[in-house]
Amino acid sequence: MVRELFDSIAKRYDLTNRLISLGLDRLWRRKACEEVLKSLEVRERPLKILDVACGTGDMMLCMRKRLEKRNLSGEFYGLDCSEEMLRIARRKVPFARLSVGTAEEMPYPDGSFDIVSVAFGLRNFSDREKAIEELHRVLKPGGRLVILEFSKNPSLLGKMAWLYTRTVVPIIGKLTTGNGKAYEHLVNSIDAFPSPEELRGEFEERGFRAKGLRWLFPRIAFILVLERH
Numbered sequence: 001m002v003r004e005l006f007d008s009i010a011k012r013y014d015l016t017n018r019l020i021s022l023g024l025d026r027l028w029r030r031k032a033c034e035e036v037l038k039s040l041e042v043r044e045r046p047l048k049i050l051d052v053a054c055g056t057g058d059m060m061l062c063m064r065k066r067l068e069k070r071n072l073s074g075e076f077y078g079l080d081c082s083e084e085m086l087r088i089a090r091r092k093v094p095f096a097r098l099s100v101g102t103a104e105e106m107p108y109p110d111g112s113f114d115i116v117s118v119a120f121g122l123r124n125f126s127d128r129e130k131a132i133e134e135l136h137r138v139l140k141p142g143g144r145l146v147i148l149e150f151s152k153n154p155s156l157l158g159k160m161a162w163l164y165t166r167t168v169v170p171i172i173g174k175l176t177t178g179n180g181k182a183y184e185h186l187v188n189s190i191d192a193f194p195s196p197e198e199l200r201g202e203f204e205e206r207g208f209r210a211k212g213l214r215w216l217f218p219r220i221a222f223i224l225v226l227e228r229h
């Protein structure tokens with residue numbers, strides 16, 4: 001169901017992201033990349049980096065820019081269950097090795113990566129517990145995981161951002177992709193998602209140590225950085 005949903009919106013996914021987030025999604029990804037790089041002491045180069053639920057590849061583009069700014073280099077791997085999203089990623093991130101697959105069963109050996117990112121993907125996973133175990137398995141000990149995700153925040157700003165998301169986002173999504181249902185799914189999945197603190201607990205129970213949790217303006221998205229034990 002999730003794969004079909006993302007296949008159907010893939011062509012207009014990037015444009016819709018820019019519109020519904022008023023351009024903020026790029027800033028959020030940049031902050032996530034900066035936070036995870038700040039938390040990592042680099043011993044080996046190039047860094048091996050996996051982006052899970054990579055979609056059209058924006059997170060990898062962003063990470064490569066942030067690495068260049070630090071005179072670092074990376075070997076990039078991207079995984080996604082939607083062929084159509086990956087078709088677009090192939091054009092945008094030709095430097096990355098892209099695979100079709102699921103977060104719940106990843107096609108990589110144990111301890112492969114220095115950094116793993118999941119941007120706006122976790123909410124969609126059908127079995128989050130299994131995906132967390134897989135994220136732990138494919139990371140090197142001491143490696144970093146960065147999660148970028150939506151959640152509801154009880155502050156006034158957070159409540160206003162949630163109201164905008166609930167009411168305006170499905171309308172823009174319907175106008176740009178023709179699939180209003182997909183953007184209703186976005187709203188429903190945010191509503192059903194645990195708080196960042198609860199999510200942090202889920203990771204800590206499964207072999208991760210939290211390195212940082214931070215809300216992003218306007219308090220509808222957050223970054224969670226974790227270290228794999």
Ligand SMILES: C[S@@+](CC[C@H](N)C(=O)[O-])C[C@H]1O[C@@H](n2cnc3c(N)ncnc32)[C@H](O)[C@@H]1O
Nearest residue numbers: 006053054055080081082085102103119120124
């Ligand atoms: C909201 S998009 C995020 C894409 C990208 N990370 C970004 O920042 O724009 C969610 C992506 O997760 C993928 N996805 C959903 N469930 C998945 C799963 N179980 N395993 C792998 N990819 C999945 C979808 O195909 C989609 O491309």
